Amino acid sequence: MIDRDGLADFLRRRRALVRPADVGLPDGVRRRTPGLRREEVALLAGVSTDHYTRLEQARGSAPSAQVVKAIARALQCDEDQRDHLYYLAGMTPPPRRGHVRPGLIALANRLTDLPVVICTDLGEVVFFNPLAELLLAHLVGEGERGSNMVWRWFTDPAFRAMPEEDWPRISAAHVSDLRATYARRSGDSDVTSLVEDLLAASEEFRGLWEQHEVGVRRADRKTFLHPRVGAVTVRCEVLVTEGHEVQLLAYFPAEGTDAAEKLELLGVIGTQAFS
Missing domain, CATH: 1.10.260.40 (lambda repressor-like DNA-binding domains)
Known part of the structure; x- marks a missing residue:
């Protein structure tokens, strides 16, 4: 109660x-x-x-x-x-696996000129710093898995706010990364449940899963199509905690693009929102 x-x-x-x-x-x-x-x-x-x-x-x-x-x-x-x-609140706390320490959140918040996301090893977003909130939070959906990036990628077309030519590469990266987690945490119910549900929900996921490709993502390049500032191309660096249960994703403006100016504009928008 x-x-x-x-x-x-x-x-x-x-x-x-x-x-x-x-x-x-x-x-x-x-x-x-x-x-x-x-x-x-x-x-x-x-x-x-x-x-x-x-x-x-x-x-x-x-x-x-x-x-x-x-x-x-x-x-x-x-x-x-x-x-x-x-x-x-009258509830049983969830398991402590993947809990984010306040110090990691404090680090993310001090990177004020970069979007930073903290997520679990299953792709569940647990924290946006303010600039990441402005760049990416419109992609978070409703429901139990609304903040799971892998689930949303394969089940919700609205989540793919990126150039279509990038979709195959990003799909393959999601699956190979999840395959590595699946092997490392073999038998954990949250992992098997996510994989089983994805196999049932997405033909694309099934095809990629059957290929048994494994690869932990440590860096990437993505272009987000933002509803207010347009295309923002970033270079993503992935830092993992001990045990690989939590990941910090820092998005740097891609060289040779106008991403830095667009991120600065989003920062101004955020400052106005909090005023």
Whole structure:
């Protein structure tokens, strides 16, 4: 059962401890609130300000597991704090595999001029820094696997906001990378479930999976077709944590393109949004 008063108190206290700089936000002017404002937490978590405010006021509807996960991430919770947040919301915490340490998020937020994404070894996006949020968050969908890049790539045409000539290469890279994870974590239910569902959902995935190609991605080049600034070509560098369960993807502007100018424009758009 949800502990509304305990949840509200924990959220308020955690929010007061997180500085704007910790999540890549400017301090701004006339800031009377210690830590983050409610609307900033809501924006970072991808929920409405009204819903988050009601949680801090111990009223309104109970949060979903997806909302709890997003708020824990926005408030920079470590594993124990994240689990506590789930318990207060009346839920059993998910397994700790793939949990992102606050220090890794702090690193991503300090790379203010680069889009940075943190994801699990199964392609589940768990964090965008502010510039990545502006560049890529429009690609995140609804549902249990709405933030899984591999699932979305093979099941949702809207996710392929890239030049069509790049699709075969990116498809093959997704499958070969997942094949490596599948072998390394043989028998883990989350891995087998994702692979089995993809085999059932996508003929393209089945064909590539049968080829048994294996290759861990360490770098890539992609062109994102953004609805506001157009084509943005980036060079992606992949850094993995010990155990290979979490990946940090940093997107550098591709040389010889106008990507740097477009990323700078997106940064201005983001600054205006947070003003």
